[in-house]
Amino acid sequence: MSEELGESGLRGASQRILLADDDPDSLEGMRSLLVAWGYEVETAEDGRAALDKVGVIHPSMVITDVRMPEMNGLELLEAVRRDEPDIPVIVLTAHGSSNTRRRAVEEGAFAYLPKPVDVARLKTPAATAIGQEGR
Numbered sequence: 001m002s003e004e005l006g007e008s009g010l011r012g013a014s015q016r017i018l019l020a021d022d023d024p025d026s027l028e029g030m031r032s033l034l035v036a037w038g039y040e041v042e043t044a045e046d047g048r049a050a051l052d053k054v055g056v057i058h059p060s061m062v063i064t065d066v067r068m069p070e071m072n073g074l075e076l077l078e079a080v081r082r083d084e085p086d087i088p089v090i091v092l093t094a095h096g097s098s099n100t101r102r103r104a105v106e107e108g109a110f111a112y113l114p115k116p117v118d119v120a121r122l123k124t125p126a127a128t129a130i131g132q133e134g135r
Helices: 002-013 024-036 047-057 073-083 098-106 119-133
Strands: 016-020 040-044 061-065 089-093 111-114
Touching: 016 024, 016 047, 024 040, 024 061, 024 119, 040 047, 047 061, 047 073, 061 073, 061 119, 073 089, 073 098, 089 119, 098 111, 111 119
Parallel strands: 016 040, 016 061, 061 089, 089 111
Antiparallel strands: none
């Protein structure tokens, strides 16, 4: 049993996720969830702040909301894919449309999920994205 917990903890603890969301409640809720899964989490309140952190912390994955000030999540996705193409990006939105989804996919989003986030629908792509990230 402890071996199973150890494996889970080691996997998550060595992986840093950058989480971008301008809603403080969503940001804290997601941060708490990801930390409970064993990940190290850095946060940013908007896309510009998130992009500034990408080059400094070199996260294993970025999870971003779409609607944010300064730089929206799709612009952040585009910049991360251009500057750090090996970092997977998961896009979340409460205001999705087929155009938003299509643009996210075209820009190379690893996953596109509606908010409120279904925990089960996030856990698998998050683990898979980090597994494929190769760091």
